[in-house]
Amino acid sequence: MNRSDLRPILREKFPPERTYLLPALHYLQEEFGHLPDWALQTVAWHLRVPASEVYGAATSYSELRIDAPGRHVVRVCNGLSCWHNGGRSILERLSDEFGVQPGETDPDSRVTLEETPCGFLCPMAPVVEVDGRWRGRVAAADIPSLVKELT
């Protein structure tokens, strides 16, 4: 997809008003998995909002991604209930298994490993999110199969 493909889609989906900025950014992330520069610029044109302000808004939200993640995204919750219930060692194990530090993507772009502040399912601690799906009551014994799943 390029700018000229995206413009008619935006025209159809969102009236050209600033209030549709966040819905448009959500659409980009769903479509591309992140927010490519050229697409942000196209949204700016369509909504008639300065590109710098679109970029400013986009980078201020923690769930929006500016950089393309790996093929898989693994997020480990570091909220208090998870962290002190095994979350910390799960993150360390995954970091070893994938050979990346939290916040990094491995050189083959296989996986991006991240910490996330709260998954809002604290009673299921510790929780890990794999490609958008949360897994609760994760034990150290679950890690080998989790790692094997991600190719």
Next chain:
Amino acid sequence: MTSYDQLHEAAQASLAASTRVIVQVGHCSQAVGATQVAEALQAELSGHSSVDLVIAGCDGACFAAPQVIVTTSPNNIQRYSQVSLDDVPTLVATLTSGDTTGLPLFVKGGRGDLDSFFAAQTRVLLTRCGYIDPTSINEYIALGGYRGLNGALSQSPEEVIQTVLDAGLLGRGGAYFPAARKWQAARAANGSPRYLVVNAEEGEPGLFKDRHIMEGDPHLLLEGMLIAAYATGASETYIYINAEANLSAQRIETAIEQAQDAGLIGEDILGSGFDCQVTVRRGAGGYVCGEETTLLDTIQGNRREPRLRPPFPAESGLFQRPTVINNVETLSNVPMILSEPVPPELVEGHAEGDFPVLPPFVKGGQGGFSSLGLDSAKGTKLICLSGLVQRPGLAEVPMGSTLRHVIYDIGGGPPPGTDLGVVAIGGPSSGVLPPTELDTELRPGMLHPSGVVMGGGGIMVMAEGVPVIDVVRQLAAYNAAESCGKCTPCREGTPRMVQVLDRLASGHGSTTDLEELRYLAEIVGAASLCGLGQMSGGPINSALHFFGDELAGLIN
């Protein structure tokens, strides 16, 4: 145009009496396989018309999830906890054999656990949550739903405001401001249209209560929202749902469609002449998005930053129009103020064959909102309990219940062989308490002068031996990461707190560090625009107060 009585009659007629199998699928239970259990049961039971399979939300007993509840008659209700795919064949065989009198009981969590978890609660708001089909408006209406709205529409908006003011409903988002006072102020303000915004951002770590309501009883929120909109004179409402709460958004959107079809949303609602439109918006992450003026700016397409107040949103809010912002739990309390939560006759003496039946431990209609709680804070509060307790989950207790009641009577206390340590309450904007403070009452306002507040109602329990510095550092790091950067004291001060805490934790702390922490907490608290910065010193101040010796011991 349909009247409420017609809706209610049709709703009751639509409910078939049969064996009811409820699978509780919510945000939490999805993470432990509830969806797979539900799909397996659906596939196995699809050919059996005598069994009515319902995918409900969760009732808050998260420790028992995934839960399956089988009701063959009002007096024969079986609960199955921690059900896995392996259990499905046994369950199906019994259900389809026709003889359900001796259903197998494979309660892995222990039946006693569930009983004590519920017995120690006062369930009013959560009466239906987890037991009705959240995608069926008929079940909600059959159990007395939308009666509060119907009653409100027959009164003037001023009367509705007065009723809710008299009932003493305080906002449940963390600030505990009288909800109807906001309606009154926006109603009195000039400007059109007026907006009502439902704050369903729920971005405070440790919270999952609003999600439970939206997933388990979405029409309850819609009804409360419509009553508030009517009282405010708002013709447009926005429901702003957290970016990650996909299931909540799905079920709310379904509920909105059904309410539109039933004439409860849109034009001339129930023939009253009141018009109201609803739009769902999704957040995109960030604690500060739950701050009400920030939330408005994100809807308008701006960066996530709070506004300077005044003007308050009631005068100049969304698109500079008079706006009321209420939390999900706040609005969900409104219907029961206008009518009793669930008609008692449907809960107590229901006849054999009446469906849907609520499990017997759910008590409806027990005096409603104002008879519960404290004089200064009426009603119940949803508490999100997690960490080192045997029964973590979502609980409902009267305002003023003690921490001990929640952690021990409901949560079962720490598992055998472990002891209670630091208790973090109210998320990163609040504080930490030692086990000696368990008699603290959960209520609005300061729970301790060092800055401990209830916030949205999250309680996270740590084991004995978890160093308080670890807990405080984690909360401080969260605040530093979430600071939007608009106010210099918060932007610069919150990372400085983390630096000092790191220095202490690594054993390189100096004697001036504790004083510096106190100083930073004071400056950031005094000079920040929004609650995030203002309250960011809470964990530090409360830790200095209660755990001063432990912290001082870190300095060589």
